[in-house]
Amino acid sequence: MISGYLEGLGMVLQVGTLLAIAGGTLLGIIMGALPGLTSAMAIALLLPVTFGMPPVMGIGMLLGALCGAGASGSIPAILLNIPGTPSSVATTFDGFPMAQKGEAGRALGLAIVASFFGGVASMVILSLLAPPIAEFALRFGAAEYFSLSIFGLVIIASVAGKSLLKGLIAGLIGFFASTIGTDPITGVGRFTFDQLSLLTGINLLPALIGLFAVSQVLKDAFEYDPRQRLEESTHRIDIARPRFLETLRHWKAVVAGILSGSIVGPIPGAGGSIASLVAYDQTRRFSKSPEKFGTGHAPGIVSVESANNALLGGALIPTLALGIPGEAATAVLLGGLMIQGITPGPLLFDDQSGTVYGIFLAYLAANVFMLLIMCLGIKLFIRVLMVPRKQLLAAILVFCFIGVYGVDGDVFNLYLMLGFGVLGYFLNRYDFGTAPVILGLILGPIAEANLRRGLQAFQGDWTPFFTRPISLTFLVIAVGLLALTLWQNYRGNRRSESNASS
Amino acid sequence: MKKLLSTLTLAAAMVVGGPALADDYPTKSIDMIVPFSAGGGNDTFVRALQPLLEKQLGEDLVIRNIPGGGGAVGMSRAVASKPDGYTLLAASNAMLTLEAMGNVPFTHNDFDFIAKVIEEPYVIAVGGDSQYANLEDLVNAATSGTTIKVGVSGVGSSAHIAAVAMANRTGAEFNIIPYPGGSEAISAAMGGHVDAVVLGGAELRSALQSGRLKALAMSYAERSDSLPDVPTFQEQGYDLTLTVWRGIAAPKGLPADVEKRWVDAIKQIVADGSYEQTAENLGTQVSPLYGDELDAFIDQSAEVMREAAGDLAK
């Protein structure tokens, strides 16, 4: 193994390879920072470039794009309250409030360092534990996926706005929206209104950008007051620097992020989008001061961003160990691996040649480049906030259009985006919140399809959902957390009532 | 009438496209619509071909992923675009599947097919330690009362239709369970959550190579070099021949010289052998087909799909 690493190190430590990795990382950072452009697109764009390259160089470049995009999604989330991917939704919860307090630089500094820690830790886990974790992920059948999604839906309580009931309604709205399209089991069209674009259901990206970006623009438009000069002093550039020590002080949040990213992240099809939300939820729930979350609390950012880059390593586990990509980005990456003649699977890890170790080390290098580039850029990113409000609003909408249209060139999705924007605006205004809608949209199909797939496989028998150990564990945890939430909610209400009366 | 129409189209193309028509095609970058998201079989096939085609044609090939509607959105976009050779489509069986299911407002007759480039078989595979050693075992179990759960990618997908066709031709009754995509179906088979999967050979390649899954049969007429140990349905006595093919198509009315330019380019790439290794790494085979032969092949495949889809509707 040592010799494998040395051989791999020899492959990575070449000028060409390092340049390729750095270039991939830079492109990933740029594309990840633009709302709507994804790491999958960055990797697909680079794919043809890598054909002529030796494996470690080519794959390193693709991994760089993956890593860069994973980290830079935090930039629009923090500065503008616009998450470009589902996994950076949770970054907005504390990142944006912190930025509004004028501490955008601090938020970015925390996010960058946490991303780096998450990425490095997940690389270590990937190289040491990939086969057993992959085996664990394989044990997820319909029952387990269903229970996982129920567990995930409990997170709604954490991300709901002022009212738990209204948060629940918002989650249900997302769940309902997810049933639009071709039914995953029978193939019947549901609420498609003969729209080709709706056949495969509501696309997550227009919904995401509408609910967060467009709704935020509408809010800003409503509150826009040209007489109110933006006090530039509120955005302090001098505090914009990487925050190693402060991040380390919140080591518990880092660990929660890494664990969640490495354990939930590898579950194909479900893990990637909820791992960071799980990390946020758990960090908040077991924090001594849960009420500070959502107001610009540092552990909130740290847990989410460390999870965000840890889940990339997590998503690589089934991709490399089983040849099963969990989502779009790793699916494109898998294509890149196969074109290079590298067949993923357990054999890849038994293979003592340096290539696989070279890939691990290239991923490590990508994380280092990500840290360097983001640190260099941090003062630049902040300047976005110096753009006058009305120009910024126009520019954000223009970028939203590119993100949504660029993905699949479908004008219908632009209407969908605007519709979700208007809906999101009112949901925010009347205390429902938009994050639960996204959770419902992501977890809804997993819950529904797996419940029905399971019932089909078990011939209508419900008991396996409760007797299969992993499934039962998730259900028990979900019920426990739900009870805890209701109790905390009840106590919180009591306290605020007694405060009000005293 | 037809001639008049094509003359009109030609004239229109001249007015709109300007120099596009002359023999100096191509003069600007060419859009290639991939009606699926990045990372799918269709996408990887074109992206691997992209640098080679750009070298042959001397212009940029811009790949546009237009997923949605199981390929329907991208394909309708292609149908609606000008047949000037600057908007092409990465075509595959999916088109014929959609047509057979009757969900889309176009048929394969609305396209001019330039070339079929690669193909792969449908494979039925079971877990590596499955009790079913061969197709015979599986079919016997299925016909003697055991419920065989078969995972496929996507309800109404071509794999789904292939699985139905397999069930019909072998007389076995399968409990077909649709997963959102190939990778979910493969992991379900690896984890023992389903008894078997039916998927394209490329998607199954790494799982088969690592021994996590075991192929019982594949749908070519004859054994293939990429899976030499896997018997065909035909040799096991079942009349079933299906292939997954991928190629290039254009909206109907493509000028003959443009088509020739493309056919020449692809022929050259195939002759160079530069694509062969890549195709093999992807678990597919280069099996080029052009012109009339190709049209006959497409018509026949469409017929097979329609039959199988009819079975699905039952």
Place this chain on the structure above:
Amino acid sequence: MERDIGKPIFDLLLLIASAAAFAAAMALPDIEIVGDLSPAFFPKLISAMIFLFAIPCLVKDVREWRAAVPAGGSRPANRRGVMQWLWIVGLTVVYILLFEPLGYIPSTAVFAFCCVIGLLIASGVWGELSASQRVKSLGGAAIFAIVLAVAIYYVFTDLFEIPLPD
């Protein structure tokens, strides 16, 4: 507590929408696969739950609305906000409509220009500006709009190979 009639109205709309969704779900075909719940099961369940949960919200919000003191006088800030909000929504619809027919650069430039100038007008600042300031604003917005549209178009189509309408 600010008195906002929108809150109970939104709850009411939710009730109506969920009832309509339930009705639409009733119309879904009932296909029986062994063991499977029908495709209509979840849409029905979810819309029913939204309906049930929206009732207590409506009751609570109506009560709060009644208890709140009505704000005195007209609220110019609020009216200005509504104008600005409607302007952005309307403009976005127009942008979508023109996006493909007009092509990327013209539609985007027009949108960005109208967005900036429209906000100036809707906010009432426009009327206070002198003629020379107006010319300056118009020129500034025009330059911003054109630079933004052209720069984005070339960066995204050439560098990132993201197709945008011609």
